[in-house]
Amino acid sequence: MKFFNALFFCLLCVTTVFSKESSEIRQPTSEILDTAPLSQSKEEGAASKIEEEKYKLPFLIFGDLRHRYEFLYNEQSGKEDHYNQMRLRARLGAKASPTPDLDLEFRFATGPGGVSTNQTYEDGTKGSRNYEFKLDRAFAQWKPQPWGRLMVGRMTNPFLFVGGHDMIFDSDLNFDGIAVALSEKWQDLDVTFTASEFLLDESKDNKGQSDMTLTAGQLALRAPMSTDFSWAIVASHLAYSQVKDHAAVVPDGFFGNSNAGSVYLSDFQINSLGGELTYLSTLPVTLFYEFSKNAKASDLSRASIFGVRWGQLKKSKDWALTVDMREVEKDSLLGLLTDGDSFGGGANGRSLRLSAGYNYSKSMTLVLTGLQGKKSIAPGEDSLARDRLQLDLNFKF
Ligand SMILES: [Ca+2]
Numbered sequence: 190m191k192f193f194n195a196l197f198f199c200l201l202c203v204t205t206v207f208s209k210e211s212s213e214i215r216q217p218t219s220e221i222l223d224t225a226p227l228s229q230s231k232e233e234g235a236a237s238k239i240e241e242e243k244y245k246l247p248f249l250i251f252g253d254l255r256h257r258y259e260f261l262y263n264e265q266s267g268k269e270d271h272y273n274q275m276r277l278r279a280r281l282g283a284k285a286s287p288t289p290d291l292d293l294e295f296r297f298a299t300g301p302g303g304v305s306t307n308q309t310y311e312d313g314t315k316g317s318r319n320y321e322f323k324l325d326r327a328f329a330q331w332k333p334q335p336w337g338r339l340m341v342g343r344m345t346n347p348f349l350f351v352g353g354h355d356m357i358f359d360s361d362l363n364f365d366g367i368a369v370a371l372s373e374k375w376q377d378l379d380v381t382f383t384a385s386e387f388l389l390d391e392s393k394d395n396k397g398q399s400d401m402t403l404t405a406g407q408l409a410l411r412a413p414m415s416t417d418f419s420w421a422i423v424a425s426h427l428a429y430s431q432v433k434d435h436a437a438v439v440p441d442g443f444f445g446n447s448n449a450g451s452v453y454l455s456d457f458q459i460n461s462l463g464g465e466l467t468y469l470s471t472l473p474v475t476l477f478y479e480f481s482k483n484a485k486a487s488d489l490s491r492a493s494i495f496g497v498r499w500g501q502l503k504k505s506k507d508w509a510l511t512v513d514m515r516e517v518e519k520d521s522l523l524g525l526l527t528d529g530d531s532f533g534g535g536a537n538g539r540s541l542r543l544s545a546g547y548n549y550s551k552s553m554t555l556v557l558t559g560l561q562g563k564k565s566i567a568p569g570e571d572s573l574a575r576d577r578l579q580l581d582l583n584f585k586f
Pocket residue numbers: 304305306359360361528529530
C-alpha cells in the first residue's frame with residue numbers, strides 16, 4: 190500500500206510541477222522586459238535597455254529530482270534482512286559561457302556525495318527537518334582550441350567508458366583536480382586522449398603517509414563500420430598513489446578491498462580495455478565489454494562487465510532496456526569509487542542488472558531496475574545475497 194501511496198504522491202507532484210505557473214516562472218527575462226510601458230521617454234528607454242542587459246541571464250539554470258522507491262534484500266551471515274525505503278535525489282546547477290572559449294559549471298546536490306547523492310527520507314535527519322544540500326560540482330572548462338580543453342576544479346568525470354558503464358566509477362562521482370582532453374578527427378575516426386590528476390585524500394604529512402591521488406590517462410577511438418554499425422575501443426590506465434598502508438579514506442571503510450590493521454593491503458594500478466559495437470537505427474542496440482586488471486595485486490585482481498543496451502531515452506515516448514553483468518574481484522578496482530548499487534557497492538562481488546526506462550515526456554522518466562548480486566565472493570569467504578528493486582520517477586528542467 191505504501192508503494193501505491195508513494196506513486197500517487199509522485200503523480201500529484203508531476204501535475205503540479207508541469208502546471209501553467211511553472212512555465213510562467215521560466216519565461217525568458219527578455220520577454221518579461223519587452224512588456225515595458227509604451228509611454229517611456231527615450232532616456233528611460235535607454236536606462237531600461239541597460240537594466241535589460243543587466244538582468245538578461247547570461248547562464249543556464251538546470252536541475253533534476255528523483256523520487257525512488259526501493260526494496261532491498263541484504264543477507265547477513267546466518268540470517269536475512271530485507272527492508273524498503275524511499276529516497277530523494279535533488280540537484281540544482283548553473284552553467285555559463287562568459288566568453289566563447291570558457292565554460293563554468295556549479296551544482297549542488299543532496300546526499301553525502303562520492304558514489305551517492307541519495308537522501309533517504311527521514312533517515313538520519315528525521316521529523317521533517319531539512320536536508321543538507323552540498324557543493325557537488327564547481328569547475329571551469331577552458332577550450333582555447335576546438336581540439337583541446339582543460340578542466341580545473343571539482344568536475345564531472347572527464348573519462349568515457351564503453352556503454353556508459355559504471356563498473357570503475359559510479360555515475361554520481363565528481364573529481365577534484367585537473368584534467369586535459371585532446372580530440373581530433375581523421376576521416377571517420379574520432380580520437381580522444383584524456384589525462385587527469387585527481388586528489389582522493391589530502392595529507393599535510395610529507396614524511397610518512399602523503400596525498401592519495403589518481404593519475405589517469407585514456408585513449409578512446411570511435412568510428413563507423415558501415416552505414417548501420419559503429420565501433421569504439423577505449424584503453425585506460427588508472428594509477429592510484431599511496432593506497433597500500435593507507436587508512437580508510439571515508440569512515441565507512443574499505444568497500445570490499447583487502448585490509449588489515451585498519452589499512453589497505455594492496456596498491457592499485459589498473460589497466461583497462463573496453464570495446465563497444467552499436468547498431469544504428471531509431472532503436473539503437475549497443476553491446477559492450479570491458480576488462481580491467483590491477484597490476485599491483487598478485488591475486489583477485491580482475492574485473493569485467495558485459496552489457497547490452499536497446500533503445501535510448503532522449504525524446505518524449507522513448508524507451509530503453511539495459512542488461513549488464515559484472516564481476517569485481519577483491520583487489521581489482523578501488524572499491525571506494527565503483528558503482529554503489531551493484532552487490533551493495535565496492536569490490537568483491539558480482540551482479541546482474543536489468544533496467545527498463547520510459548520517457549513520458551522529455552522532462553519526466555520512469556525507470557524500473559532490478560539488481561541481483563552477491564558480495565564477498567573471494568575464495569574462503571561466505572558469499573552473501575545483495576538484491577534490490579528500484580522504481581524511479583525522474584523529473585528535470
Ligand atoms: Ca551511485
